[in-house]
Amino acid sequence: MTDLALPEPIAAYFAAEHNPQELAHCFTGQAVMKDDGHTYRGVPAILAFMASASAKYSATSVPFALEREGGLQVVRARVTGKFPGSPLDLSYRFRLERGLIASLEIAA
Structure with missing residues (x-):
């Protein structure tokens, strides 16, 4: 991955990006995720x-890159894959709660 000192739930999220069972342990039960104009509520919908x-x-x-914005942890990541414009640099805006991800918004 990288040498960034990411908070534990965020590091676990990136380490498990292709493993839904591991991802499930990164989020609170009522977590909300926003990506590509859609909102997903709860771990089953996110997974x-x-x-x-x-x-x-x-x-x-x-x-x-990692920085704080108010109560959020904002991670910049280079995303490479089978999609138009690859690779892209995206922002991941995490709100953590009790050591888990309570909300995540991914945007360009």
């Missing part, structure tokens, strides 16, 4: 989206 996206795009994310 279904992630599994579908993984199969469709075979994307790999490599974090390269």
Whole structure:
């Protein structure tokens, strides 16, 4: 991955990006994820989206920057896969709660 000192749940998220069972342990039960204009609520919906996206795009994310914005951890990552414009640098805006991801918004 990288030499960034990512908070544990964020490091676990990137390490498990193609493993839905591991991803499930990264989120709170009521987590909300926003990506590509859609909102996914709860772990089952998030995992279904992630599994579908993984199969469709075979994307790999490599974090390269981390900063704080208010109560959020913002990670910039280079995403490479089978999609137009690959590779892209995306922002992952994480809100952590009790050592887990409570919300995640992914945007260009």
